[in-house]
Amino acid sequence: MIWNDEFETLPREALESLQAKRLQRVAEKVYATVPFYRQQFDKAGIKPEKIRTLDDLQRLPFTLKQDMRDNYPYGLFAKPLDQIVRIHASSGTTGKPTVVGYTRRDIKNWTEMMARSFVAAGAHRGDVIHNAYGYGLFTGGLGAHYGAEKIGASVIPMSGGNTKKQLMIMQDFGSTVLTCTPSYSLYLAEAAAEEGIDIRQLKLRVGILGAEPWTEKMRNEIETKVGIKAIDIYGLSEILGPGVGIECIEAQAGLHIWEDHFIPEIINPDTGDVLPEGEQGELVITTITKEGIPMIRYRTRDITRIIAEPCICGRTHRRLERMCGRSDDMLIIRGVNVFPSQIESVLMDIEGVEPHYQLIVEREGTMDTLEVQVEVNEKTFSDEIKVLQTLSRRIEKEIKDLLGINCRIRLVEPKTIARSEGKAQRVIDNRPK
Amino acid sequence: MKVQQISIFIENKSGRLAEVARVLGEKNVNIRALSLADTSDFGILRLLVDDTDVALETLKGSGFTVNKTEVVAVEVPDQPGGLCRILQVLDEAKINVEYMYAFVERNAGNAVIIFRFDDIDNAITTLQGKNVSILTGEKLYSL
Numbered sequence: 001m002i003w004n005d006e007f008e009t010l011p012r013e014a015l016e017s018l019q020a021k022r023l024q025r026v027a028e029k030v031y032a033t034v035p036f037y038r039q040q041f042d043k044a045g046i047k048p049e050k051i052r053t054l055d056d057l058q059r060l061p062f063t064l065k066q067d068m069r070d071n072y073p074y075g076l077f078a079k080p081l082d083q084i085v086r087i088h089a090s091s092g093t094t095g096k097p098t099v100v101g102y103t104r105r106d107i108k109n110w111t112e113m114m115a116r117s118f119v120a121a122g123a124h125r126g127d128v129i130h131n132a133y134g135y136g137l138f139t140g141g142l143g144a145h146y147g148a149e150k151i152g153a154s155v156i157p158m159s160g161g162n163t164k165k166q167l168m169i170m171q172d173f174g175s176t177v178l179t180c181t182p183s184y185s186l187y188l189a190e191a192a193a194e195e196g197i198d199i200r201q202l203k204l205r206v207g208i209l210g211a212e213p214w215t216e217k218m219r220n221e222i223e224t225k226v227g228i229k230a231i232d233i234y235g236l237s238e239i240l241g242p243g244v245g246i247e248c249i250e251a252q253a254g255l256h257i258w259e260d261h262f263i264p265e266i267i268n269p270d271t272g273d274v275l276p277e278g279e280q281g282e283l284v285i286t287t288i289t290k291e292g293i294p295m296i297r298y299r300t301r302d303i304t305r306i307i308a309e310p311c312i313c314g315r316t317h318r319r320l321e322r323m324c325g326r327s328d329d330m331l332i333i334r335g336v337n338v339f340p341s342q343i344e345s346v347l348m349d350i351e352g353v354e355p356h357y358q359l360i361v362e363r364e365g366t367m368d369t370l371e372v373q374v375e376v377n378e379k380t381f382s383d384e385i386k387v388l389q390t391l392s393r394r395i396e397k398e399i400k401d402l403l404g405i406n407c408r409i410r411l412v413e414p415k416t417i418a419r420s421e422g423k424a425q426r427v428i429d430n431r432p433k
Numbered sequence: 434m435k436v437q438q439i440s441i442f443i444e445n446k447s448g449r450l451a452e453v454a455r456v457l458g459e460k461n462v463n464i465r466a467l468s469l470a471d472t473s474d475f476g477i478l479r480l481l482v483d484d485t486d487v488a489l490e491t492l493k494g495s496g497f498t499v500n501k502t503e504v505v506a507v508e509v510p511d512q513p514g515g516l517c518r519i520l521q522v523l524d525e526a527k528i529n530v531e532y533m534y535a536f537v538e539r540n541a542g543n544a545v546i547i548f549r550f551d552d553i554d555n556a557i558t559t560l561q562g563k564n565v566s567i568l569t570g571e572k573l574y575s576l
Contacts, residue, residue, distance in 0.1 A: 376442050376475075376498050383440035383502045383549070384531055385470050385477060410474050413444045414498050 003119035003151065004112065007260050008315045015316060019263055020054050022288035027051040027060070030294050033078045036071055037296060057263060057286060058274050062297045068098040068238065076293050077101050084292055089137045090237045097137070100237055101292040107146070109289055110240055113258050114147020117246035120256065120313070121208050121231040123177045125152035128203075130175035132166060132184060133211070134422055135159040139241025140211055144179045147243060153177070160184070160421040163191045170202060178207040182214040182222060182230070183424035186355055189225045190419075200227030206249070208233050210242060212423045213325045213341050217348030219252075221355050232322055238298055239285050245320050254307045254319030261289045264320065265297070266306055269327060280305040282327060283320065301327040303339075331361060331427060333368045336405050340426040343372060346398045352379030353395075356417045363431040370407040372399070375414050434557050435503040436570045437485040438547070441478040442498040445471070453478060456495045462488045465576060466547060468534035479534070481506075481547065483574045504549050505557060506568040511537055511544045519546065519565060526559040528552065538576060545573070 002008050010018070030037040031048040040061045041048060050056065068076060073096075077084065085104050089097035102110065123129065129148040133140030141159055148155035156173060158166055160180070166188060169175070178185060185207050192199040207226060210233035222230040234255045235242035244262065245255035257264050262285050266275045269282040283300045303326070307319040325339035332338070340359055347353045353374060360371040374395065382388055392409040399407050418425065443449045450469075457464065465481040482488045485501065492499045509515035516535070523530065531549040538545060545568065550556040560567060568576075 378498060378500065381440075381442050381498045381500055383438075383477060383479065383500060385472060388475070388477075389472070411442075411444075412475075413442060413449075413496070415496055416444070 001119050001122070001124065002314065003116040008116060008256075008317065010260065010316055012316055015259055016054060018260055019288060020052070022260075023054065023057060023263065023286065024048075024051055026286070026288050026290075026294050027296070030078055030296060034076055034294075036067065036076055040296075054263065057265070057297070060286075060297050062272065062284065062299050063295055064299055065098060065238065065301075069096055072096045073099040074101070078294055079103055079292055086142075088139045088142075088237055088241065098238055100139075103291040106290055106292050109261060110143060110243060111146040111150050113240065113261060114143055114243040115150040116258065117233060117243045118147050118151050118153070118177075118208070120246045120248045120315070121177075121233070122206050122229065122249035123148070123151065123153060123208070127153040127176045127205075128174055129153045129155045129177045129179065130158055130166075130170055130173075130204075131155055132158045132160055132178065132180035132188075132421075133242070138422075139235070139237045140179075143235070143241035143243060144208070148177075148179075163188065163421070164195070167192050167195060167197060167199075170199075170204065171197065174203045176203050176205050178204055178209075178226075178228065180207070180209065181211050181420070181423055182207075182209040182218055183212065183355075183420055184422070185209055185222050185226050185228075185230070187419040187421070189222075190415075200225075202227075204228050206231060208246075210234060213323050213329065213339075215341050215345045215348060216322065217345050218355055221348060234302075234320065234323065236300060236302075239287060239295060239300070240290070244285070248311065248313040248315065250313040251311050254311070254321050256311065256313075256315050256317045256319050257285075259317045262287055264306060264318070266304070267299075269299075269303075277306055277308050280321075280324075283323075303327055303330075329427065331359070331370075331429065333361060333370050333405055336403060338370070338403055338405065342402060343399060344426075346395065346402055347372075347374060349398070350391075350395065352377065354380075354414075356415075356419070357426070358417050359427045361427065361429045361431055368431065370405065371410050372407050373410045373412050373417060375417055376411045377414050434505065434561075434567050434569065435553060436481065436506045436547070436568070436573055438502050438504045438549075439480045439482065439485060439488055439492070440500050440502055441480070441492060443469075443476045443478050445474055445476060450478065452495070453492065453497070456491050457482065457488055460487055460491045462491065465574060466534070466536045466545070468532075468547075470532065481573065485574075502549065503553055504547050505553060505560070506573045507546045507548060507560065508538075508543045508566040508568055509546060511542050515544060516546065519560070522560060522563045522565065523556070526555075528556050528559060545576070 027048040084101040086102040135141030234245040245257040265284040266281040535546040
């Protein structure tokens with residue numbers, strides 16, 4: 001099903017000419033209203049009226065997360081506060097959060113994009129949408145909420161936390177669609193089993209999961225353990241919140257990015273050069289309809305590639321390959337780039353190994369060490385030490401084969417790796433900064 | 434002729450063994466024999482108890498990873514050379530011992546050796562063929 005037939009299936013030519021027109025407008029707008037962008041454009045020697053076509057976009061300078069911090073809180077807003085109807089902020093684990101403001105039209109567009117996303121994921125009027133994304137400064141809860149209402153579903157504003165109550169409501173209210181992080185969906189299944197509930201027997205049909213990177217193996221695990229179709233959703237507060245892109249349930253292969261609102265580019269993160277279509281690199285997004293805080297060439301730090309081949313669902317908006325991680329999450333261990341998702345894919349490949357893991361990075365002398373904590377369960381546990389040691393060595397070897405680094409596997413007792421009700425914390429980096 | 438043994442995965446951190454002992458004690462499960470095999474990160478605690486099913490259920494309920502394995506309990510006179518004779522029998526028959534541990538009976542003056550074999554049925558037949566005394570579970574749990 002498609003929510004907005006006209007725009008979601010707009011022929012590429014029409015879509016691109018719409019993008020170019022909107023790009024011109026946003027370039028002029030930010031130059032006129034946001035001092036930061038005026039300075040940036042001037043420094044680069046670019047006049048906004050020179051931006052006519054999509055190819056001109058690469059002449060504009062990038063915007064970084066640091067630029068948002070430097071202009072904290074309202075410096076990048078393109079509208080006065082009397083036109084801003086909502087303010088959100090990122091979690092900001094280090095330093096000040098990044099602040100975003102939405103005009104009434106921004107909220108309308110966001111709602112539209114979330115409605116498209118829900119429908120693409122197979123949700124519809126009559127669904128009971130169990131929204132376990134956090135409500136608050138985080139965009140997840142409210143973003144999903146408005147989209148769910150828009151399509152006429154019954155939305156339960158659960159927010160995160162209080163897992164027992166989540167399960168009770170899920171059972172009693174007959175939730176059919178779950179929105180949360182992928183790791184929390186697994187935690188719910190585990191907690192349900194402890195309560196004697198088989199979560200697969202509940203009415204849940206679809207999970208719309210995002211806000212943290214996950215792998216295809218993790219999808220299989222979730223689909224089996226939770227008994228749902230697991231759909232990947234992409235978003236970031238700097239650009240919109242949830243609903244920047246979504247997988248369609250028809251293909252479950254790559255996330256359609258709403259190109260009537262955004263222009264995606266893939267760049268080489270080291271040189272800043274735009275890469276040819278189809279190559280993997282850092283995703284850069286320009287918002288072309290946003291009024292409150294338009295973003296010009298925002299460097300998302302997410303690593304992906306653009307899939308331009310037409311999709312079986314009929315949408316003409318190109319797809320982003322499943323994010324292999326945020327470059328901020330990337331660890332550099334002894335000079336080797338390591339994404340937690342790569343370790344995850346090794347673990348998920350081994351029969352019986354739990355999807356709960358944590359990476360501990362330390363520095364001993366001048367040497368980085370990586371410890372991978374893996375929970376032992378009834379399937380992997382053996383009475384014989386050599387069997388457990390063989391398991392550890394096998395994981396170590398497969399990680400070495402894939403990444404070329406030595407690590408140490410530490411088998412830990414079940415359920416001792418902290419479960420998260422929001423984004424899973426996969427990495428503990430104890431190296432001196 | 435086989436005896437049920439419980440094995441528990443235990444991380445090397447303080448209080449875990451005490452926790453096992455506590456939950457079993459609360460359920461009135463009595464430990465007949467135990468051995469702890471350890472590595473730098475974790476240990477495997479192996480227990481013979483008077484009520485295997487209750488112990489298993491209790492430990493699982495407390496969040497431990499537990500499994501049940503079958504071992505053989507051999508009774509030998511508690512005197513020099515007692516163990517050697519058994520090991521020779523096993524060696525001659527080329528039977529591999531995965532691990533073993535032992536304790537001394539309070540009254541009878543015998544030692545009990547617990548063996549874990551790769552091929553438990555073959556081991557039992559061999560030992561019986563040499564008139565080695567093998568304890569049944571019932572007998573052992575009530576020692």
